[in-house]
Amino acid sequence: MKQMGSYIKDLIAEGEHQRLDFKFEISDSKKIARTLAAFANTDGGRLLVGVKDNGVIAGVRSEEEYYMVEAAASMYC
Known part of the structure; x- marks a missing residue:
């Protein structure tokens, strides 16, 4: 099995x-x-x-971004 990083x-x-x-950061749950x-x-x-448009991995800066994606999925989808 291929490693997750690769x-x-x-x-x-x-x-x-x-x-x-790619989304560099999550600032609006409606957009997500x-x-x-x-x-x-x-x-x-x-x-x-956590990935910039040019493909550079920037990482996720906070757990808040994770929860915004989760909230967007449950509230709007």
Whole structure:
């Protein structure tokens, strides 16, 4: 089985596309909900939080961002 780190790096190397979106930071749960809903209404997708648009891994700065994604999914999707 492929290690998670190399799997994530492979995803980032693909770049953003219809089924893969990068978010550097989470500041608005409604915007995240729109992304999640778009994925749900098509063929699915992956949202990588803590990754800049150019593919640089910045990391997640706080647990609050994690909870905002979780809240967006439960409240709006």
